[in-house]
Amino acid sequence: MRNVRVSLGDRSYSIHVGAGLLPTLGRACARLGLGRRCAVITDATVAPLFARKAVDSLVAAGFDAVTLVVPAGEKAKSLKVVADCYDRLAAHRLERKSFVVALGGGVVGDLAGFVAATYLRGVPFVQVPTTLLSQVDSSVGGKVGVNLKAGKNLVGAFHQPRVVLCDLDAFATLPDREFRAGLAEVIKYGIIHDAPLFRRLERDLDRILARDKAVLAAVIARCCAIKADVVSQDETESGLRAILNFGHTIGHGLEAISAYGKYLHGEAISIGQVAAAHLSTKTGLAAADVARIRGLF
Incomplete structure (x- = not known):
C-alpha cells in the first residue's frame, strides 16, 4: 500500500492507495475517533457492487451505518437530492460527531462531501472513490458541491475528508469508457506539473489500460502527491490551485x-x-x- 499525506495543519489527512482497502474501511474510521453513527452515500450503480462490503466493514468495527442511495450520474448533484439526504440523515439521528462516507465516483464524492459540509454546519466525512478519475482528483482537496441550472458546481464548499481510501480492486467493475475518461485527469498532472510522469504515461500507457495494479498504484499515488502539494499551498484556490483546472x-x-x-x-x-x-x-x-x-x- 502507498500512502500520501495532505498537509493542512490540524486538518491534515492520509490518502491510502492499494488493493483490498474497502474491507478495512471500518478499522480506518475507528482510528479517527469518529462518532458511532454514520451514513454511506452511494449511487444506484455502485451500491449493488460495494455498499454491502462497506457497511459490513463499518458494522464490524462497531459503527451504526445506514446506506443512502442516490441516482447515478450528474443529475444527482442537485439541491433537491441534497435536501433528501439531509432528511434521511436526520431520520437516522446523525449528530455532530457522526460522519458520512462517500462511496462512488466524482459525483458521489462532490454530493456527499457537500452534504457533510452543510449538515449540522459540518460533520466529518470519508472518501472511498471507486473510479480512476475520483481517485486521482475529486476525492482529494476538499472541493465539494452541486450544480444549478445556471452551471456546474455553483453551490459548494471547501470541506476536507478525514481519510481517503483508493482501492484498486474497484477497477475490476469499472467500464472501459469510465476508466479511459479518468485518464484525462492523470494526463493533466503530467502536463501541468510533472514531465517524468508524462513520459511514464507515454511509456506505460498499454499497461495502464490493461489495469496493471503495480503501475496504477504508482501512478495514482504520484497524482495524489501532486494534488496534495498544490492543495497544501493553496487550499481555497486563491492562486496556484487554479493550475488544476487546466x-x-x-x-x-x-x-x-x-x-x-x-x-x-x-x-x-x-x-x-x-x-x-x-x-x-x-x-x-x-x-x-x-x-x-x-x-x-
Missing part, C-alpha cells in the same frame, strides 16, 4: 451545452486540454509538445 474551462462548457448527457467529465476535459494546448502555441508552447499531448488522448 482544460476545465472548455470542458465544463462542453458539458453544459450538451446538458451533461453526451460527454463524461473526463471526455470533456480531454477535449478541453487538447484545445488549451493548441491555444498555448500562441504564447510559446512548441508544436511538438502539442502533438505529444494530443497523442496521449
